[in-house]
Amino acid sequence: MDTFAARGYNNASLQEIADRAGVTQAGVLHYFRSKAQLLTSVLALRDETDIEALGPDRPRGLAFLRHLVDTVRRNTEREGIVRLYAVLSAESVTEGHPAQDYFRDRYAGLRAMITEALAEASELGETRPDLNLEDAATAVIAVMDGLQVQWLLAPDSVDMTAATDRVITALLANLTAKGT
Template sequence: MAMETFAARGYGKASLAEIADRAGLTQAGVLHYFHSKANLLTEVLDLRDATDIADLGPERPRGLAFLRHLVDTARRNAEREGIVRLYAVLSAESVTDDHPAQSYFRNRYAGLRDLVAEALTEACARGETSEDLDVRGAAGAIVAVMDGLQVQWLLDPGAVDMAASTDGVIEALLASMRKG
C-alpha cells in the first residue's frame, strides 16, 4: 500500500492517512510500526532491495554473467510498473534538499556502480573482454542508461523495450572495448 502511494504521489504528496486507509489501519497504527513517514519510506525502499537481492540468488553472477543479469532485471522490471515507478519518482525527488531518501539513493547508486565496475573488472580478468577499459566510467554509463530507459518506459511503455535497449548498450560498450 505504501509502495503504491509513494510511487503514485511521490514522498511529499503521499499522505499517511491514505497509506493507513489502504492498509486498513489508522495513522496511529502506521506510526506505531514505522514511527515516521520517513522511516516508512526507508522500509519500502529496503523491501524493494530485498526482493531484488532474493531474485539474484545466494551469490551474484561474476563477470559478463552479471551484465546478463542486468538485462534480465530490465526484462523483469517491464512486469513491475509499480516498483519501477517508485524507484524513478523517489530517486528523482531525492536530489532535493533534506529529502529523507537522499542518502539511500546516494549509497544505492554508489553500490550499483561498484557492482557493475567489479563485474567489468572480473570480465577483463577472465579474458571475457579487453583489459583496456575505464570500468568506473562504463559502470556509471550502464546504470544511467538503465534508469533513463525506465523513465522513458514509464512515459510510453510501447515505445521502449528496456531489456533489448539495455542489452544493445552493453553489447555496444563491450564491442567498443574489444576494438581498443
C-alpha cells in the same frame, strides 16, 4: 509503495497509506516511527526483493551485465516498483529529502558492483585491461534509469528490455574489442 510511487514522498499522506493498508494512521506510526522511516523501509524492501531474485551467487564477469538485461525484463512486470524507484530517486536530489542518503549509497553500491563485475571480466580475459571501468558502470546505470523513465511515460513505444540489451551488447563489443 503504490502511494509513494503515485504521489512522491512529499505529496503522499500517511492517511492514504493507512487507508490502503487497512489500518489507522496511528497503526502505521506504531510500526514506522515516521513517514521518513516508512519510506526508507519501502526502499529497503524493494532492494531485498531484487537481492532474493538474484539468488545466493551473483553472476561473475560479463555474465553479470547479461543479468542486468534479465533484471530489466523482470522490471517490465513490476511497473509499480519501477515507478516508485524513478519518482523517489529523482525526488531525492532535493534538499533535505529523507531518501537522499539511501539513493547516494545505492548508486555507489551499484557502480561498485558493476565495476567489480567488469574487473572480474578483465581478470578472466573477457575484456581488455585498459578500460575505465567506473565510467562504463556509470553509463550502464544511466541507460537503465533513463529507459525506465521513458518506458513509464510511453510503455507501448519503449521496449526497455530490447534497448538495454542493445546497449549492453554494444558495451560488450567495445569492452572486448582489440585496441582502443
